Amino acid sequence: MNSDSQSNRKIIHIDADCFYAAVEIRDNPSLRGKPIAVGGSATRRGVVATASYEARKFGVRSAMASATAVKRCPGLILIPGRMSVYREASRQMHEIFSDYTDLIEPLSLDEAFLDVSACTRCRGSATLIAEEIRRRIADDIGITVSAGIAPNKFIAKVASDWNKPDGQYVVTPLQVDDFLESLPVKRIWGVGKVTAERLERQGIKTCGDVRRYDIYQFVQLFGQFGEHIHRLAHGIDNRPVVAEWRRKSVSVENTYDADLPDLDSCTRQLPALIESLKLRLQRLDDDYRIQNCFLKMKFFDFNQTTVERQQTEPNYADYATLCEEAWQRGKKPVRLLGIGARLIDLTDASGQMDLFED
Ligand SMILES: [Mg+2]
Numbered sequence: 436m437n438s439d440s441q442s443n444r445k446i447i448h449i450d451a452d453c454f455y456a457a458v459e460i461r462d463n464p465s466l467r468g469k470p471i472a473v474g475g476s477a478t479r480r481g482v483v484a485t486a487s488y489e490a491r492k493f494g495v496r497s498a499m500a501s502a503t504a505v506k507r508c509p510g511l512i513l514i515p516g517r518m519s520v521y522r523e524a525s526r527q528m529h530e531i532f533s534d535y536t537d538l539i540e541p542l543s544l545d546e547a548f549l550d551v552s553a554c555t556r557c558r559g560s561a562t563l564i565a566e567e568i569r570r571r572i573a574d575d576i577g578i579t580v581s582a583g584i585a586p587n588k589f590i591a592k593v594a595s596d597w598n599k600p601d602g603q604y605v606v607t608p609l610q611v612d613d614f615l616e617s618l619p620v621k622r623i624w625g626v627g628k629v630t631a632e633r634l635e636r637q638g639i640k641t642c643g644d645v646r647r648y649d650i651y652q653f654v655q656l657f658g659q660f661g662e663h664i665h666r667l668a669h670g671i672d673n674r675p676v677v678a679e680w681r682r683k684s685v686s687v688e689n690t691y692d693a694d695l696p697d698l699d700s701c702t703r704q705l706p707a708l709i710e711s712l713k714l715r716l717q718r719l720d721d722d723y724r725i726q727n728c729f730l731k732m733k734f735f736d737f738n739q740t741t742v743e744r745q746q747t748e749p750n751y752a753d754y755a756t757l758c759e760e761a762w763q764r765g766k767k768p769v770r771l772l773g774i775g776a777r778l779i780d781l782t783d784a785s786g787q788m789d790l791f792e793d
Contacts, residue, residue, distance in 0.1 A: 448591035451545035452600035550676035686775025694768035733771035
């Protein structure tokens with residue numbers, strides 16, 4: 436069950452509806468009710484960033500080639516994006532948010548988490564706060580947003596989709612279990628197509644199905660990542676809302692007093708570097724996974740090279756291989772060695788598709 440600390444939290448996930456398209460319609464009301472898409476030209480390999488609901492009825496989707504979109508919807512009005520206008524609308528949204536909390540974590544221009552646990556406005560009701568924020572955004576900025584209100588980020592994010600557009604959905608701590616029972620497991624952050632298929636082969640389609648396994652069985656079946664899935668399927672998500680930069684990599688490096696003359700002397704430095712890298716990795720929160728390991732080598736003449744390979748656990752053998760690869764590129768004395776790991780951030784819910792989300 437949920438721990439006290441998290442069931443007491445009040446998290447709102449705000450997500451604007453067809454954000455770019457909505458801003459365009461606001462600024463040119465004659466577009467209202469018409470199928471429009473913001474994106475690149477159909478004749479120049481453009482891609483749709485956002486489509487209005489009218490365009491979606493024709494099957495026009497974000498990230499679709501504009502040429503395909505125009506085929507599906509011959510009357511489609513394609514509009515080039517105006518990022519500076521969208522950025523300004525986003526800034527105005529954040530200004531409204533900041534009347535309720537400082538704990539605002541943007542996921543993209545039109546999406547953010549708000550932790551309103553300590554907010555006393557609207558009698559401290561997160562439901563009323565979300566209603567007020569949505570009304571103010573509609574009145575002051577001229578676009579609509581949807582909201583999810585829940586005890587944690589995972590559920591709030593899912594819930595904001597439930598009554599979209601221009602709606603909100605509340606999941607109270609007592610409703611969490613019911614909400615999750617039938618929720619498709621692919622709604623869990625980080626569960627992509629491949630993982631979803633693996634789960635389905637075990638007969639697992641919903642969070643409810645996950646909950647019928649104990650954590651040990653589940654980790655045995657699906658490894659470390661299984662723990663993440665199991666935890667979220669139980670509605671346990673203690674990730675704080677942080678208005679802070681998230682890292683993409685961790686690395687350590689050392690410049691040597693005397694140049695390292697050969698490959699052997701470079702490889703001998705690796706254990707110490709790996710040890711300090713591991714210490715740095717231990718300090719990261721649980722929401723990071725390692726994707727790649729890399730090694731940087733700077734030669735005495737300041738030329739440098741970086742080599743990289745896919746690896747989820749930093750180890751000596753892999754760094755030794757990378758070290759040799761880097762050495763072969765220069766074969767000259769080395770003044771600096773660095774090693775590191777590139778990270779996947781599990782809190783980055785939409786990842787690279789962010790631009791296309793609405
Ligand atoms: Mg959106």
